[in-house]
Amino acid sequence: MSIQDSTEKIILPKGHPIEIYREETKMINSLLEELEALDPSEENQKYYNIFNQLHTIEKRFERKENQLFPFLEKRRWNGPSMGMWSFHDNLRDQFRLLRKKIEARDYEQVLTDAPYLINGIQRLLYTEETVLFPNALELLSEKDWIEMRKGEEEIGWMLTVTPPNYPEQEYIHPANDHTKRELSFSTENTAHYDEGYMTVEQVNLLLKTMPLDITYVDENDKVIFYNRGEERVFPRSAGIIGREVKFCHPPKSVGTVLRILEEFRKGTQNESSFWINFKGRLIYIRYFAVRDAQKNYKGVIEMSQDITDIKNIEGEKRLLDWD
Known part of the structure; x- marks a missing residue:
């Protein structure tokens, strides 16, 4: 006898x-049918393997006792904790005794005792499906089920494949993810940027790792920052910090630099780009006006990048080629 899922009309994700539990019920019924159909004296190893697989029902018992029952107790339904837990313990005793007889190859006694275990499990499943689960679905909230599911991870399941996440974690593109999460890291010694927090060390590491040369000139035309990349296109030294930007370029290009600064300051332009051949490499140089929220001029960023290899890219590359 295998029971039908009386809660099947309630569609659950x-x-x-x-x-x-429903998926496990199908598995258990299948195992019970296999066990009933086998003669342990003729197929001892197969019988023992099915018995061991059925014995993983212990995980189901533990999830109910340590997850489902406590949530039901919070809703003042203590019956399952008192009655069904005792039923679990009776089945545990039957499993233990039957195991000894299988291992002792006492096949006559195995054939006598196994139906009691099978019948007990079937009765339990019937009570679950007709009483326990329907009432639990009515009593417990979605928040309860989500919290319960987290706790089940540590106990595990009878199923050979890990169940899907609940609730299902759908992919959300970063541009559309507006969830405000609790921070999983310390904000001590960090600064808050438009989005996120970073320490001074992290900011320095970020700027050093970027494959770009960046120089920041403030609204007074003074160099206030440059990043120390591993392979800079154009050499820089600490001596340029505080220096007027016009003294940081070759005389032949100063006029162009000053023109850019003037137009940026007036607000007539916001970006200027150049590309040159330098030591056999193609270098892309870009200037960007920096403005605050009120559109006030706050300086200019000069960004240089070796784009030789980028320019040669063709087609697509979608696979990792490290191996």
Whole structure:
């Protein structure tokens, strides 16, 4: 006898705790049918393997006792904790005794005792499906089920494949993810930027790692920053910090630099780009006006990048080629 799922009319998403119990119920019924059909004296190893697989029902018992029952107790339904837990313990005793007889190859006694275990499990499943699960679905909230599912991870399941996450974690493109999460890292010694927090060390590491040369000139035309990349296109030294930008370029290009600064300051332009051949490499040089929220001029960023290899890219590359 295998029971039907009396809660089947309630459609639940994959990964929901009750849906996992349903999947296990199908598995258990299949194992019980296999066990009933086998003669342990003729197929001892197969019988023992099925018995061991069925014995993983212990995980189901533990999830109910340590996850489902406590949530039901919070809703003042203590019956399952008192009655069904005792039923679990009776089945545990039957498993233990039957195991000894299988291992002792006492096949006559195995054939006598196994039906009691099978019948006990079937009765338990019937009570779950007709009483426990329908009432649990009515009593517990979505928040309860989500919290319960997290706790089940540590106990595990009978299923050979890990159940899907619950609730299902759909992919959300970063541009559309507006969830405000609790920070999983310390903000001590960090600064808050438009989005996120970083320490001075992290900012320095970020700027050093970027494959770009960046120089920041403030609204007074003084160099206030440059990044120390591993392979800079144009050499820089600490001596340029505080220096007027016009003294940081070759005389032949100063006029162009000053023109850029003037137009940026007036607000007539916001970006200027150049590309040159330098030591056999193609270098892309860009200037960007920096403005605050009120559109006030706050300086200019000069960015240089070796784009030789980038320019040679063709087609697509979608696979990792490290191996």
